[in-house]
Amino acid sequence: MRSLWLNTLTKQSLYRLSTKRYSTNVEPKEPVVKTKSIPGPKSIELKKQLDSVQATGTIQFFADYEKSIGNYIYDVDGNILLDVYTQISSVPLGYNHPRLYKVFNNEQNLKTLINRPALGVFPGKEWPEKLHSVLLNIAPKGLNKITTMMCGSCSNENAYKSIFIWYQNKLRGNAPLTEQEKNSCMINIPPGAPKLSILSFKGAFHGRTLGALSTTHSKYIHKLDVPSFDWPIASFPEYRYPLDENVAHNKKEDEKCLSEVQDLIQQYASKNPVAGIVVEPIQSEGGDNEASPEFFRSLQAICKKNGIALLIDEVQTGGGSTGKFWAHEHFELESPPDVVTFSKKLQLGGYFHNDDFIPNEPYRIFNTWMGDPGKVLLLEEVVKVIQEEKLLANVDVAGKVLKNGLLSLEKEFPHILNSTRGRGTFLAVNCTNTKVRDQIIGALKLHGIQTGGCGEISIRFRPALIFKEYHANIVLDRFRKVLQGI
Ligand SMILES: Cc1ncc(COP(=O)(O)O)c(C=O)c1O
Known part of the structure; x- marks a missing residue:
């Protein structure tokens, strides 16, 4: 049995991991489409197989990740597509990047990958150094603490919890927890389970877990039949383009939305006080809706005035495709945002924050994995390549x-x-209507x-940084x- 396993490993995996393969695998000159329609016959057959065990309504085609390379994704029918969507904006260096290939061709790294720890309780000896050298190395300016998580939704979900805990702790004046608080939270009532809210924007997408979903408003299909919190939802600016020909209209949009934010904070003060505002630098799933740097600076000022936290969700925008590592760097905010969430191109999820957002007691922000050191090893290499190749x-x-x-x-x-519209390669264009948009895609x-x-009507471009x-x-x-x- 053992020799059979070794034999298989030697013949297949080691061959694939050989350096020769890195150097011979190059991008094709251009896309190749062999089938009359996509999905082609092999994808359709695989879809049928998968259909017996899983919902497949979202599947576009089955990819061949052994062959996919650089900016090109190969499918099982031999089609080779230039991929400017990159797994919903989450492939920083394209497919099978030689440097990422090599990461686990190293025994120590392979052990990190295999022995995945419950990071909150038994982190490996290299974890503090990795957090410093990899994650804090790319931290948004002014944020020196990091909580690692699994995906975008759970990063926002836990960031909201951190904000609520921070808010209550401020109200409590750092005093110890009372018995009444401890007992009431167990049956979901105040004061232990306080009536608080996170303000979000129409058109936003912050994830599909229960709390995050209450702040997601891009498509009904994400939300239907699922109970939501009564949290305030403000309008997001609806700009006209080109920007330089529509300055007055767009400025009015900013002002209208900001005044709505302020009004909602007041309205909710007596029922579900706003503890934080969550906002994307560019509303991505909702249609690549932009707002001006002035809008974000004023939003931050409103947060400060009202003593509430500003969470910038960089799950889709973070990692470099706007031309800066963090899209909010384009806004030149007066001071750092309170919390910045990430995932996708960064390989693992999490959020940056400052000391104030670390709860006083352990286990308040916690789950089993709390991220994945194997993914941090990949991120380490991604960041090195971004820097070395000036991506x-x-x-x-x-x-x-x-x-x-x-x-x-x-x-x-x-x-x-x-x-x-857009920044860097994080771009979009509108079509006449949804039907035409879908036809074009x-x-x-x-x-x-x-x-x-x-x-409803936009096509988005999310190529890898090597595009x-x-x-x-x-x-x-x-x-x-x-x-x-x-
Ligand atoms: C801005 C933003 N926030 C949160 C999420 C949720 O991330 P995930 O799908 O990893 O849960 C997404 C996903 O597209 C996103 O674009």
Whole structure:
């Protein structure tokens, strides 16, 4: 048995891990589409198999991750798509990056991967050093504490808890917990389970777990039939484009929404006081809705004035694709936000904060894994590659080409496209209506380009950080062909 296992390991895994494979595996010159439709026949067959054990309504195709490389995702039918959607914006260095391949080709790292600890109780000896050298190395300026988690939703979920605990502790004046508080929380009533809220924005997406879902408002399908908290929901600015031709309208939008935030804080003060505000730097799932740096600076001022926390959800925007590692760096806030959540490109979830958001008692923010040191090893390499290869500068260059190209397409096809927007390669464009948008996304796929939709009418671009100008030109060329056929 053992020799059979070793034999298999030697022949397959070790071969795959050999350095030769890294160097021979290169990106194709361009996308290749072999089937008349995607999903092709093999994907459809696999979908049938999976259908017997799982819901498959969201599956687009089955990928071949052995073959996928760089910016290209291969499917099981031999189609090779230039991927500008990257697993919902979560692949920083493309597929099978040679540097990531090598991470577990090291016995110590392999042991970290295999012996996954309950990090809150039995962290490995290297954990403090890794948190410092990897996570604090990329921490948003001014935030020096980190809580690691599993995914975006659970990062927000626990960040909300940290905010509530911080808020109550302030009210309590740091006093010890009372017996009444301890007993009442056990039956979900105040004072132990206080009536507090997190204010969120229309169009926001912060995840699908119960608390996070109460702050998610992008599509009814995420929320239907699930009870929600009575928490305030403010309007988010609805900008007109191009920005420089719509300054007055957009400024009015900012002012209207900010005054709504202030009003809601007052309205909720007597029923569910607002302990924090959660906001995305660019509302992503909700349609790549932007707000100005001035909007975010004023939002922070409102938080400070009312003694509530500002949580910036960088789950989708964090990791470099806006041209800065954290999108909120573009806003030049007066002081650091209180909490910043992350996941996706950072490989594991979590949130940055300061000392105030660490509860006084243990086990208040806790779960079994609390992240994954194996993923931190990957992140360590991701960050090194970003720095060594100056990928944030690359994002700016490639992003400019893609954005200018989209603006040109907008001019060529004004009856189909409008409102190109975004920063770096984190870009989107609107289509006339949902039907046309979906038609374009489907046709783009058959022209070898994998994109994604967001909101009702937008196409979003979320390429990896290794996406270059020539990739942008391929996307634009295929996009033009698609638009000519609409
Ligand atoms: C801004 C934002 N927050 C939270 C989440 C939830 O993350 P996850 O799907 O990892 O739970 C997402 C996911 O798309 C997101 O875009």
